[in-house]
Structures are given as structure tokens and as C-alpha cells.
Amino acid sequence: DTAVSQTPKYLVTQMGNDKSIKCEQNLGHDTMYWYKQDSKKFLKIMFSYNNKELIINETVPNRFSPKSPDKAHLNLHINSLELGDSAVYFCASSQGQGVGYGYTFGSGTRLTVV
């Protein structure tokens, strides 16, 4: 049983296209996140949702739109893809926020924009 699953694992697409990445967690966690890992391996938070409510939008271009239909799912839709969007996108979840709450990460989606 995969705790945090992302699909697809690899995504190759042309500039200007629109694509979505899906994330699902079966841990019963309340909070979900999207992180971006760039070509230099730097990991930065993009979005955070708690019980379907947006908590953090970390100065991400509005071409990126997260959607959380329920607390077990957090999808990421990207419009008008650009070369600079090429990265590995990680979904994560946590049971709560505060002392003692850890994170579980998905296996990542490698997006390549050509």
C-alpha cells in the first residue's frame, strides 16, 4: 500500500501545453503539500492545503493551480508550460501542524518541458 502516490511518474510535454499531476494519500492526513525540486536539487514548497483549504501559496506563478477535491487528494494543474517548469514535483502529507508532526513524501513526478 503506497502511502502517498503521485501520477504520472514521468511527464514529457511541449511548451505551451497544459498538464496535471495527481496526488493521493491513504494515511488519513489533514494537510497536503506540493514541493518543487529544481535541477540543482533545491526543494521549495509551492502550496499547502489543510482539509481542502489553501494555506500556503508560496509566490508561485498563477499558471499553477492546485485543486483539492477532498482531503485525501491534491492535484496540480499547470497551464501554458514553460521550459523553466521542468523539475521534479513532490507531493507530501502530514497529519497536522505543530510539534511532533512529520511528513510523508510521494515518489515524485519528473516533468520535462521541451
Added chain:
Amino acid sequence: AQSVSQHNHHVILSEAASLELGCNYSYGGTVNLFWYVQYPGQHLQLLLKYFSGDPLVKGIKGFEAEFIKSKFSFNLRKPSVQWSDTAEYFCAVNAENTGFQKLVFGTGTRLLVSP
């Protein structure tokens, strides 16, 4: 700005050498501290975490880390590395003064262990 610093960007060791990777953070107040490992082509795996209590934390695969509050540090150690420890290592922090709302990562340390 609040941040997490990993000063060693690349570390090269021979097998059986001892390892220490530095991590410093600039957040005040209560913090949760983590070390993650990313093996080539793979996802993030949790090595160990510190929430409270004993500042010396033991994790998987023989790794340990020590939280020194006065130095704002959480250095990762392993007495004897193996070739299979070749990976990218990330320190991460979430902090009370950001409402524990986000996990902030350091820039990572690439470890290469030669056989």
C-alpha cells in the same frame, strides 16, 4: 531571512570513513528538525527526526544527529560510511514562528562514497 543552511555542498569520502554533515537554521522558537536522504533517481526518505526530548537522535542505517539549541544546529553523523550511502542529504526544519505550516529544506549535500 529565515533559512536552513547546509555548508557542505559536496562531500567525498572513502568507505569506512566517518561522516558529519552540518545543518544550521535561523528560526527562533520551537522547531521540528529532519534529515532526509535521496538516493540517485529516487524519492525522499526520512533518515531521522527531532521533535523534543533527548537531543541525540538515532535514525535508520546507522545515522544519528545531534540538536544543539544554542548553536541552532542539527548535524548528521555516521561513524563509518558505506558505498551505498552515496546520495543527496537534506536537512529540513519547520518552525513555530511560521505556524509549523511549511517544511523548509536546506540546499542539500551530495555525498559520494568511493569503494
